[in-house]
Amino acid sequence: MVQNADQADFMQDVLPKMRGEGIMYVDVKGYEGPLDLLLDLARKQKVDLANISVLALAEQYLSFIDTIRERRIEVAADYLVMAAWLTYLKSRLMVPHEDDTDEPTGEEMAALLQFRLKRLEAMRDCAAKLMGRPQLGREIFSRGDPEAVVTDRKNVWEATYFDLLRAYATQRERQIPAEYAPTQRTVWSLQDAEDILRRLIGEGADWIPLHACLSKYIDLPEERTTALASSFTASLEMVRQGTLELRQTQAFGPLLLRRKRGL
Amino acid sequence: MDQENNLAENNEPENSEIVRRNLRVLEALLFAAKEPLHLKEAIPFLSDGADLEHLAERLTEKYKHAGVNLVKRGDAYAFRTAQDLGFLLRREETERKPLSRAALEIMAIIAYHQPVTRSEIEDVRGVATSKGTLDVLMEAGWVRMRGRRRSPGRPVTYGTTPEFLDQFGLEAITDLPGLNELKGTGLLSANLPPDFTVPAPNDGDLFDNEDPLDADDDGDDLLTELSHDDLDEQY
Amino acid sequence: MDQENNLAENNEPENSEIVRRNLRVLEALLFAAKEPLHLKEAIPFLSDGADLEHLAERLTEKYKHAGVNLVKRGDAYAFRTAQDLGFLLRREETERKPLSRAALEIMAIIAYHQPVTRSEIEDVRGVATSKGTLDVLMEAGWVRMRGRRRSPGRPVTYGTTPEFLDQFGLEAITDLPGLNELKGTGLLSANLPPDFTVPAPNDGDLFDNEDPLDADDDGDDLLTELSHDDLDEQY
Numbered sequence: 036m037v038q039n040a041d042q043a044d045f046m047q048d049v050l051p052k053m054r055g056e057g058i059m060y061v062d063v064k065g066y067e068g069p070l071d072l073l074l075d076l077a078r079k080q081k082v083d084l085a086n087i088s089v090l091a092l093a094e095q096y097l098s099f100i101d102t103i104r105e106r107r108i109e110v111a112a113d114y115l116v117m118a119a120w121l122t123y124l125k126s127r128l129m130v131p132h133e134d135d136t137d138e139p140t141g142e143e144m145a146a147l148l149q150f151r152l153k154r155l156e157a158m159r160d161c162a163a164k165l166m167g168r169p170q171l172g173r174e175i176f177s178r179g180d181p182e183a184v185v186t187d188r189k190n191v192w193e194a195t196y197f198d199l200l201r202a203y204a205t206q207r208e209r210q211i212p213a214e215y216a217p218t219q220r221t222v223w224s225l226q227d228a229e230d231i232l233r234r235l236i237g238e239g240a241d242w243i244p245l246h247a248c249l250s251k252y253i254d255l256p257e258e259r260t261t262a263l264a265s266s267f268t269a270s271l272e273m274v275r276q277g278t279l280e281l282r283q284t285q286a287f288g289p290l291l292l293r294r295k296r297g298l
Numbered sequence: 299m300d301q302e303n304n305l306a307e308n309n310e311p312e313n314s315e316i317v318r319r320n321l322r323v324l325e326a327l328l329f330a331a332k333e334p335l336h337l338k339e340a341i342p343f344l345s346d347g348a349d350l351e352h353l354a355e356r357l358t359e360k361y362k363h364a365g366v367n368l369v370k371r372g373d374a375y376a377f378r379t380a381q382d383l384g385f386l387l388r389r390e391e392t393e394r395k396p397l398s399r400a401a402l403e404i405m406a407i408i409a410y411h412q413p414v415t416r417s418e419i420e421d422v423r424g425v426a427t428s429k430g431t432l433d434v435l436m437e438a439g440w441v442r443m444r445g446r447r448r449s450p451g452r453p454v455t456y457g458t459t460p461e462f463l464d465q466f467g468l469e470a471i472t473d474l475p476g477l478n479e480l481k482g483t484g485l486l487s488a489n490l491p492p493d494f495t496v497p498a499p500n501d502g503d504l505f506d507n508e509d510p511l512d513a514d515d516d517g518d519d520l521l522t523e524l525s526h527d528d529l530d531e532q533y
Numbered sequence: 534m535d536q537e538n539n540l541a542e543n544n545e546p547e548n549s550e551i552v553r554r555n556l557r558v559l560e561a562l563l564f565a566a567k568e569p570l571h572l573k574e575a576i577p578f579l580s581d582g583a584d585l586e587h588l589a590e591r592l593t594e595k596y597k598h599a600g601v602n603l604v605k606r607g608d609a610y611a612f613r614t615a616q617d618l619g620f621l622l623r624r625e626e627t628e629r630k631p632l633s634r635a636a637l638e639i640m641a642i643i644a645y646h647q648p649v650t651r652s653e654i655e656d657v658r659g660v661a662t663s664k665g666t667l668d669v670l671m672e673a674g675w676v677r678m679r680g681r682r683r684s685p686g687r688p689v690t691y692g693t694t695p696e697f698l699d700q701f702g703l704e705a706i707t708d709l710p711g712l713n714e715l716k717g718t719g720l721l722s723a724n725l726p727p728d729f730t731v732p733a734p735n736d737g738d739l740f741d742n743e744d745p746l747d748a749d750d751d752g753d754d755l756l757t758e759l760s761h762d763d764l765d766e767q768y
Binding site for chain 1: 565568614622637638645701702710715718
Binding site: 178182192193194196199203205211 | 326329330331332333376377378379387388389390391392393394395396397399401402403405406407409410422423424434437438440465466467468474475480483485486487490491494496
């Protein structure tokens with residue numbers, strides 16, 4: 036394993052953070068994935084990324100992964116995938132290139148890795164340049180007390196002439212004191228009705244229509260209903276007692292009554 | 299400009315690099331400030347011994363004819379849109395809304411019974427009248443305060459406006475239908491007590507028992523601070 | 534200045550009452566606002582056929598050496614304190630949490646590579662991008678979802694916002710620092726070898742291979758219910 040001094044320092048930097056009981060993952064604090072780790076390793080070579088030794092870089096990465104695995108630290112899958120890829124890259128770089136395969140050559144693979152490292156580094160530089168610019172709210176300021184646009188809401192009220200008149204009429208009517216006098220109704224009690232019926236049919240033996248015999252007792256038309264209802268009920272009671280006979284010859288026809296014969 | 303300023307100017311020519319820089323800094327501070335800026339707040343940003351008042355005067359002068367002016371608010375300064383351009387910051391939105399039932403009822407009563415006081419409106423309606431509803435009607439331009447009744451508490455009398463006639467297509471307030479017409483259209487039922495009347499509306503001159511409103515009378519109750527019991531005792 | 538402007542000037546002398554009023558109106562509108570103003574928003578307040586660009590140029594010139602400058606931000610203009618006073622006025626940000634390293638990187642990648650999908654961002658960084666980090670950037674108002682790429686899975690494309698330009702003091706996205714050098718190196722292309730056409734960041738209209746987002750598209754992956762294996766099989 037190639038381990039230069041820089042990398043040894045680097046291990047010293049990183050590993051203490053990773054020590055601990057049992058297993059832990061290396062999505063190492065401070066490292067944003069395998070590419071980030073590679074970039075950091077590459078920087079330790081202290082050369083321009085264009086002139087970097089990809090082979091050396093791959094070996095450094097692999098030895099780093101091996102070291103932490105020896106310490107029983109489980110490595111996150113991303114890092115292992117990269118390790119596998121770098122192992123393959125190493126083999127391609129060391130084995131002479133065969134023309135007839137479709138596989139990328141080791142040099143192409145190395146160039147791709149370099150490209151990705153350069154691109155990541157470039158983006159980091161860009162981020163730094165952006166953040167280094169004078170920023171709004173830090174060095175450059177907008178109007179501190181902007182003058183807001185005031186919206187005057189104007190209501191246009193709508194009402195029709197009819198609405199107006201109806202509103203007037205309805206509420207005036209609402210305020211008319213309602214004169215409520217409960218109508219005093221004469222109610223014939225059943226006993227009254229029975230007494231009256233007895234007197235009506237008297238001793239006669241002829242059929243008498245019920246409404247006809249009532250009419251002479253009833254002065255007010257409003258009383259007719261209650262008189263009829265009470266006397267009808269009374270008549271049924273008298274039939275039950277066996278003192279009266281009832282007869283109706285057709286539906287809605289006059290109700291006829293007479294004293295029960297033989298009494 | 300007082301002597302001190304003149305002195306300062308003599309020492310520091312009007313357009314020296316330092317004065318110009320001070321002006322720019324003050325300009326930026328005033329612009330970025332969240333509220334009017336007290337000049338002394340600018341001191342840490344300006345050259346030592348900068349003449350604050352003089353700088354403010356120069357900036358005020360600079361913006362005098364611009365779309366924004368530097369104005370003094372108490373002891374502090376702020377940029378504000380020039381007064382004649384205030385309309386730029388105002389938008390008008392009109393919204394059509396049907397008048398509420400309460401508002402319609404109150405307006406109808408005012409129309410028929412004018413000049414009418416708030417408590418008389420309440421007598422007819424049987425419920426309290428919110429000031430807000432009257433305000434809506436006045437805002438709509440249909441109802442106005444006519445005067446004050448010459449009676450205890452001197453209550454405001456309300457009446458309708460010429461805009462009211464316009465809105466409802468009336469030539470004169472007397473065109474409002476009377477009792478028989480209301481009955482005729484079925485708006486009032488036929489079975490009304492014999493003493494039921496509909497007044498003849500009048501939106502003209504003040505009545506004998508009305509006083510004109512003072513120019514500064516905003517229609518508030520004059521005796522709001524007195525309870526009703528107090529009123530009863532007093533009169 | 535182009536011919537049209539010259540014509541306009543001939544018709545309307547530089548300092549005519551009308552032009553001066555237009556300048557004041559635009560000045561007031563720009564000054565009152567906190568956010569950059571699109572010139573067309575001023576049209577209702579200017580004279581008919583006012584030459585917006587020319588007015589903006591005149592105002593820019595007027596404030597060139599002042600403590601506040603008129604700056605262009607994309608399609609809009611805003612007054613901002615002069616950049617050279619920044620070191621003096623510098624305030625440490627208190628409201629905004631500093632962005633994480635990951636967020637910074639992602640923001641830069643989006644800015645320089647836009648329109649860019651999440652998996653392209655991941656390709657550059659070599660590590661998965663948490664939705665949370667993108668959310669932070671969108672919440673800050675600097676990054677937006679632009680559309681969906683017309684490719685398998687229809688991934689969301691990300692880009693920067695007008696607020697991004699304002700935040701970092703850029704007139705246009707093409708003013709990103711170091712952009713020209715990057716273009717030369719081919720590092721803005723997604724893949725090696727660099728294409729012959731050097732891509733340039735674009736924060737404007739959708740590309741041919743981008744579809745607009747539906748109004749209710751919340752940017753979720755369309756195929757989240759499928760595992761990656763499924764995807765591999767499918768495509």
